[in-house]
Amino acid sequence: MLTLPEKAVIACVHLPPTPGSPGYDGKIDHIYDSALRDAEVFLRHGVDALIVENFRDAPFHPDTVPVETTATVAGVTREVVRMSTVPTGVAVLRNDASAALAVATATGADFIRVNVHVGAVLSEQGLLTGRSHETLRLRRALGSDVAIFADARVKHSQPFVYQDLATEVRDLSQRADGIIVSGELTGLETSPQDLLTARRATAGPLLVGSGVTPGNLACVYEHADGFIVGSYFKVDGVPGNPVDESRVADLMERVRALRSAAGTHPGDARA
Known part of the structure; x- marks a missing residue:
């Protein structure tokens, strides 16, 4: 099972529009080249993990994605895994956990992100329902050791089942290997209070899923085990927008400073 370094920074490799999505330009090589170029920048500046996402395929399918999406994400993920020196994850948006798990297992990736793993939410894609019963059985059937990181109070949604964050986190902790807490929308800061609530409700790995910047990192640093960073790394x-290498350097410098002050190092792992 995956073990991430203490206070891990997980950089999002956002793919250009993939075949079948409205923005696809017909240039498949561009998708591969973009992903590998971004991954190389992240690795050069010392991120601790990568996650490949079909981020620019909007508007997203609510759950099961077409086979061409799965095939493209799988092909690119395998190339990223082959060149990467750090753990690699997969997210198939908006909420196709089975596809993500199959891709991760087939490509040698280490973890997946699932937006809705338990309960149900109302989102811009309509109703999204958790399918942990299917995902966990699929993982067992595949003989896979891919870790599952699941969102609590996932962004761009309103919950139907869980009216308080702590209850959702407690349930998720029984069905996932780590919990992600985010802001309300992509790029918005994660509430330090929400993070503290989640920390009190789980002893397992807890990740900040959005809004991390060099300026606010210290506010969430203490109670988080890691940070998924997408928007801040862009122009x-x-x-x-494309990745801005200077922003990657700035955030990683801030992370190293906080690690040094706290006496932790990238090699200090947490399961």
Whole structure:
């Protein structure tokens, strides 16, 4: 099972629009080249893990994605895994956990991110329902050791089942290997209070899923085990823009400073 370094930074490799999505430009090599170029920048500056996402495929399918999406994400993920020196994850948006798990297992990736793993939410894609019963059985059937990181109070949604964060986190902790807490929308800061609530409800790995910057990192550093970073690493902090290498360098410098002050190092692992 996956073990991440203490206070891990997980950088999002956002793919250009994939075949079948409205923005696809017909240039498949561009998707591979973009992903590998971004991954190389992240690795050069010392991120602790990568996660490949079909981020620019919006508007997303609510659950099961077409086979061409799965095939593309699998092909790119395998190339990223082959060149990467750190753990690699997969997210198939909006909520196709089975596809993500199959891709991760087939490509040698280490973990997946699932937006809705338990309960149900109302989102811009309509109703999203947790399928942990299917995902966990699929993992067993595949003989896979891919870790499952699941969102609590996932962004861009309103919950139907869980009216308080702590209850959702406690249930998720029984069905996932780690919990992700985010802001309300992509790129928005994660509430330190929400993070503290989640920390009190789980002893397992807890990740900040959005809004991390060098300026606010210290506010969430103590109670989080890791940080998934997408928007901040882009030009002007806009998620659809290209990666800005200077922003990657700035955040990683801040992380190293906080690690040094706390006496922790990248090799200090947490399961």
